Amino acid sequence: MVAKTNDDVLLVEANLDDQTGEGLGYVMEKLLDAGAYDVYFTPIQMKKNRPATKLSVLINPATKDAITTLILAETSTIGVRYQTWHRAIMQRHFTTVTTPYGPVQLKVATYGDLTKQTPEYADCAQLAQQWHIPLMTVYQAALVAADQATQEEN
Amino acid sequence: MVAKTNDDVLLVEANLDDQTGEGLGYVMEKLLDAGAYDVYFTPIQMKKNRPATKLSVLINPATKDAITTLILAETSTIGVRYQTWHRAIMQRHFTTVTTPYGPVQLKVATYGDLTKQTPEYADCAQLAQQWHIPLMTVYQAALVAADQATQEEN
Amino acid sequence: MVAKTNDDVLLVEANLDDQTGEGLGYVMEKLLDAGAYDVYFTPIQMKKNRPATKLSVLINPATKDAITTLILAETSTIGVRYQTWHRAIMQRHFTTVTTPYGPVQLKVATYGDLTKQTPEYADCAQLAQQWHIPLMTVYQAALVAADQATQEEN
Amino acid sequence: MVAKTNDDVLLVEANLDDQTGEGLGYVMEKLLDAGAYDVYFTPIQMKKNRPATKLSVLINPATKDAITTLILAETSTIGVRYQTWHRAIMQRHFTTVTTPYGPVQLKVATYGDLTKQTPEYADCAQLAQQWHIPLMTVYQAALVAADQATQEEN
Amino acid sequence: MVAKTNDDVLLVEANLDDQTGEGLGYVMEKLLDAGAYDVYFTPIQMKKNRPATKLSVLINPATKDAITTLILAETSTIGVRYQTWHRAIMQRHFTTVTTPYGPVQLKVATYGDLTKQTPEYADCAQLAQQWHIPLMTVYQAALVAADQATQEEN
Amino acid sequence: MVAKTNDDVLLVEANLDDQTGEGLGYVMEKLLDAGAYDVYFTPIQMKKNRPATKLSVLINPATKDAITTLILAETSTIGVRYQTWHRAIMQRHFTTVTTPYGPVQLKVATYGDLTKQTPEYADCAQLAQQWHIPLMTVYQAALVAADQATQEEN
Numbered sequence: 048m049v050a051k052t053n054d055d056v057l058l059v060e061a062n063l064d065d066q067t068g069e070g071l072g073y074v075m076e077k078l079l080d081a082g083a084y085d086v087y088f089t090p091i092q093m094k095k096n097r098p099a100t101k102l103s104v105l106i107n108p109a110t111k112d113a114i115t116t117l118i119l120a121e122t123s124t125i126g127v128r129y130q131t132w133h134r135a136i137m138q139r140h141f142t143t144v145t146t147p148y149g150p151v152q153l154k155v156a157t158y159g160d161l162t163k164q165t166p167e168y169a170d171c172a173q174l175a176q177q178w179h180i181p182l183m184t185v186y187q188a189a190l191v192a193a194d195q196a197t198q199e200e201n
Numbered sequence: 202m203v204a205k206t207n208d209d210v211l212l213v214e215a216n217l218d219d220q221t222g223e224g225l226g227y228v229m230e231k232l233l234d235a236g237a238y239d240v241y242f243t244p245i246q247m248k249k250n251r252p253a254t255k256l257s258v259l260i261n262p263a264t265k266d267a268i269t270t271l272i273l274a275e276t277s278t279i280g281v282r283y284q285t286w287h288r289a290i291m292q293r294h295f296t297t298v299t300t301p302y303g304p305v306q307l308k309v310a311t312y313g314d315l316t317k318q319t320p321e322y323a324d325c326a327q328l329a330q331q332w333h334i335p336l337m338t339v340y341q342a343a344l345v346a347a348d349q350a351t352q353e354e355n
Numbered sequence: 356m357v358a359k360t361n362d363d364v365l366l367v368e369a370n371l372d373d374q375t376g377e378g379l380g381y382v383m384e385k386l387l388d389a390g391a392y393d394v395y396f397t398p399i400q401m402k403k404n405r406p407a408t409k410l411s412v413l414i415n416p417a418t419k420d421a422i423t424t425l426i427l428a429e430t431s432t433i434g435v436r437y438q439t440w441h442r443a444i445m446q447r448h449f450t451t452v453t454t455p456y457g458p459v460q461l462k463v464a465t466y467g468d469l470t471k472q473t474p475e476y477a478d479c480a481q482l483a484q485q486w487h488i489p490l491m492t493v494y495q496a497a498l499v500a501a502d503q504a505t506q507e508e509n
Numbered sequence: 510m511v512a513k514t515n516d517d518v519l520l521v522e523a524n525l526d527d528q529t530g531e532g533l534g535y536v537m538e539k540l541l542d543a544g545a546y547d548v549y550f551t552p553i554q555m556k557k558n559r560p561a562t563k564l565s566v567l568i569n570p571a572t573k574d575a576i577t578t579l580i581l582a583e584t585s586t587i588g589v590r591y592q593t594w595h596r597a598i599m600q601r602h603f604t605t606v607t608t609p610y611g612p613v614q615l616k617v618a619t620y621g622d623l624t625k626q627t628p629e630y631a632d633c634a635q636l637a638q639q640w641h642i643p644l645m646t647v648y649q650a651a652l653v654a655a656d657q658a659t660q661e662e663n
Numbered sequence: 664m665v666a667k668t669n670d671d672v673l674l675v676e677a678n679l680d681d682q683t684g685e686g687l688g689y690v691m692e693k694l695l696d697a698g699a700y701d702v703y704f705t706p707i708q709m710k711k712n713r714p715a716t717k718l719s720v721l722i723n724p725a726t727k728d729a730i731t732t733l734i735l736a737e738t739s740t741i742g743v744r745y746q747t748w749h750r751a752i753m754q755r756h757f758t759t760v761t762t763p764y765g766p767v768q769l770k771v772a773t774y775g776d777l778t779k780q781t782p783e784y785a786d787c788a789q790l791a792q793q794w795h796i797p798l799m800t801v802y803q804a805a806l807v808a809a810d811q812a813t814q815e816e817n
Numbered sequence: 818m819v820a821k822t823n824d825d826v827l828l829v830e831a832n833l834d835d836q837t838g839e840g841l842g843y844v845m846e847k848l849l850d851a852g853a854y855d856v857y858f859t860p861i862q863m864k865k866n867r868p869a870t871k872l873s874v875l876i877n878p879a880t881k882d883a884i885t886t887l888i889l890a891e892t893s894t895i896g897v898r899y900q901t902w903h904r905a906i907m908q909r910h911f912t913t914v915t916t917p918y919g920p921v922q923l924k925v926a927t928y929g930d931l932t933k934q935t936p937e938y939a940d941c942a943q944l945a946q947q948w949h950i951p952l953m954t955v956y957q958a959a960l961v962a963a964d965q966a967t968q969e970e971n
Contacts, residue, residue, distance in 0.1 A: 056282060060748075062703060063376075064375065064376035064377050065375045065377045065781070067372065067373045067374060067375055067431075068372035068373065068401060068406050068407040068408075069372050069373045069403075069405055069938050070953065071404075071405060071406055072372075072405040072406075073938075073942055073952050074952075075248060076404070079248060085216065085247070085248075086247075087216060087245045087247050087248075087255075088245065088406040089243060089246075089705060090244065090398030090406065090552070090705075091705050091719075092554050092560055092704040092705075093376065093701070093702075093703050094558065094691060094695060094701075094703075095377075096380040096384070096556065096557075096558055097376035097377055097379060097380040098376045098380075098396040098398065098408045098554055099376040100376075100406045101703075101705070103245075115751050116777065119751075119753060119774050119777055120777055120951045121951050121952060121953070123375075123779075123781065125752065125753040125770075125772045125779070126751060126752035126753060127750065127751055128748035128749065129750070130746070132214075132282035132284050133282065134280055134281065134282045134283070135273075135280060136279065136280035137273060137279040139279060156279045158270070158273050159270065161270065161273055163273075163277075163645075165219070165277065168219070168839050172843055175843075181890045182840060182844075183840065183891070183893075188656075190649050190653065191652065191653050191656045194649070194650075194653045210744060218837065218838035218839050219837045219838065219839045220837060221835045221836060221837055221893075222834035222835065222867035222869040223630050223865075223867055224645070225866075225868055226865045226866040226867040226868075227630075227644050228644075229710060229866045233710060239710075240709075241678060241707045241708060241709050241710075241715070241717075242707065243705060243706075243707050243708075243717070244552075244860030244868065246404070247838065248404065249404075249842045250400070250403075250404055250841075250842040250846070251838035251839055251842040252838050252841055252842075252858040252860065252870045257707075274643045275643050275645070277645075277837075286676075286745060286746050287744065287745045287746075288742055288743065288744045288745070289731050289735075289742060289745075290741060291735060291741040293741060308741075312732070312735050315735055315736055317491075317739075317741070319681070322681070335582045336532060336535050336536075336583060337471075337583070337585075342502075344498055344499065345498065345499050345502045348496075364590060368902075370855065373935070373938070377784050378798060378802075381784075381791075381798050383556060387556060393524065394555075394556060395553045395554060395556075395561070396553065397551060397552070397553050397554075397859060398552065398706075399859050400857060400858040400859075401856075401857050402849060402855075407857070409859070411553075424928070424929065424931065427907060427928050427931055427933075428797045428931055429797050429798060429799070431799075431933075431935065433906065433907040433909060433924075433926045433933070434904055434905060434906035434907060435904065436826060436903065437902060437903045437904070437905075438592070438900070438902050440590040440591060440592050441590065441592075442588055442589065442590045443577050443581075443588060443589055443591075444587060444588035445581060445587040445588060447587060462587075464587045466578070466581050467578065469581055469582055471585075471587070473527070473585065476527070476685050476689075480689055483689075489737050490686060490689050490737060491686065491737070518898060525684075526683065526684035526688075527684065527685045528683060529680065529681045529682060529683055530680035530681065530709060530714050530715040530716075531681045531711075531713055533712075533713060533714055534680075534711045534712040534714075537864060541864060547832065547863070547864075548863075549832060549862060549871075550714040550861060551859060551860075551861050551862075551871070552706030552714065557685075557688045558687075558688040558691045558692070559684035559687060559688040560684050560687055560688075560704040560706065560716045562684075565861075585683075592900070594830075594898040594899060594900050595898065595899045595900075596896055596897065596898045596899070597885050597889075597896060597897055597899075598896035599889060601895060616895075618895045620886070620889050623886065623890055625893075627835070627893065630835070706860075708862045708866070710866065712862070712864065712866055714862055779953075799933075803960050804964075806960055806961065807960065807961050810957065810958075
């Protein structure tokens, strides 16, 4: 039987119209280093004809204070806002398949009856670089290998 | 006296950086077929220089499980997040006006003292196609007809 | 017989990842004051995870030097790029219609057999403010008045 | 030996700040019906705090007049602008592979030494609907079948 | 000791696919005049190939009814949705520094150990206009003056 | 006397609706490694409700063939389009200033009478990391140091 995972995640946001893109690229890295689950930017349009960026950070609620201080220190905003989201997350484990270019990890995600297999991006990118071939070639080879592994199991 | 409607709606979201636009166009249709109130995409920017899409689905909370399964099955995400929003919705009824090109339904929306009339897009589009005239011509004719109907009532 | 107008327009662009939105709102006004036909911003995504803005300015080719200097002085970019576009522009004249809220100018645009009438935004906005009514109410009243004027002519 | 194709394409654009999204969805279909190669929308930000849409249409230069008239008739713009782009296009032919769910067409594109195979979206979508399975399942099955066909050839 | 401020803010949103950008620029001003803390637009993509705009308004919860009525009156939407966000806001006070071009207000924001100083945009813009110099020149002069003031204090 | 630089740049573009964001992040790096001047993504909306990305690459016209092959190999597109832009580029040289945190390079750009000084992002980021202080603190210190250097020269 496949269990389902449910948990809460805190979304921290700020609208930034007095920060450069250069500075925002820097803060994305700092936030990921500080343990944020995910960081993303949304283009928005603010008053006085200002193109701006909404900073969104999904975090473990336990890191709220550290992340808040980091955003206030590294960006131009004078405030952040918080909101809790519930989540449904698929169960995950990893398995390895062999392609003509080398081994690639597969992420296997399950939720009730549902199963999805996805080749790990980092492995595919590394092999593509090593063999001087397109990323897509490695990615498709990993899907083919995953299919064969599934056939043999059944 | 005009009543006001208030209800709750569930917003389901996922950030997608490993799905194609082709696949996202497909999933929008599946979600609307499955009864979602509304589906929309927001362009976002994720880590590692990835342009991505935020999928947002507004649903009846009663359809949460079916919609979750559909998103997990048809997209590359391994998780979705949920949030409840309260809503204020105008009361609506429909009436029909006669334009030189044929009948057009008007959506009449009321909220307290406020009344808005909007020609139905589908009717205008169908007449524009039939008469080989611009959509805007039919739309404006419907507004003129609505205005005359209102004059005659008063 | 309705003449068609054709002319050339110069598009000047720069990608900005080290400028704030605040500064960009300011430069839009300066460019319009300097005679640019149109100024618009497009959200783009640049290297190193930087959300950025593409500045686009449509100008009369005769103002190229002044506009270039203004962009280089007021933005963080160290270069701009140029391209010439051909245009097809509808012939325009103005006429006035009377609504229950006051007179509104109509822009009448023609191109071959085609004629479009559009209420002037500034007039509608001014009457909406004056009567404390929605902008849309004035706009639709202007369309109805335009329709009546056309009926009477024919 | 694989030939390369080069040709010119005309890009027609207009900035729209006085048109609804509803009307723009309609005009996209009309333009595709009229033979446009491609139609796409870009979110832009215009003066006076107006969120707007840039309409871009890639066409055969021979259809310039018909497309111009269609845009001027169906949108609120009073002008369009034109620009010629050169193109490098891969040679294409189609082949069919057999998946457990039925036949799927593969688009095979070549350019010099380079070959790419892509399962046709429409075929995959149709089989996914028919078998009530995820689109991705059919798509991956088509990639596996394409891989086997390539193995057998060599 | 520096106090921290925490409060709640209400986010009001609506997706608009049947409103023009012209009308949205107008409604942004009306909402700011009505006391909204912040108004911003996000480009979104809705069903039937419609480019659309999400209107977001951050308000004091006490103004909920007035803002709702304004949005329903001035836009094409027939409903709005609400959500409460918690906020962490830096403490602020203002100080004035002297630049070669005249006095500029500095916003001084503090949060725990953290202090940030930002030249007021409006002051810098006004001096830039008056002296016919780039905005950035005034802005940087204000930062230099702020730095000197801080040196003298210590 | 300050010379002005003018040259031509080739813009290469492709619309991508069947590529993942993950793959696009990868291709941006490959293009920069291959010598592209600049690579940027624009969110666009294509037919059949597909959110998509426009890939734009600014290159030296001499690298056209290599860049074309790279794009066709690493992305899902079967064609690219080209256009030449003229450019006006400011003259640049570098100078070093001393901040309390260490030396920072300044980019000094000139165009006719106009001079701009910008602290190098990479230097500021490296010092900020080293001293565990906000990037903005280093950036502002570099501006102050640049101002002092200019004072002493005059």
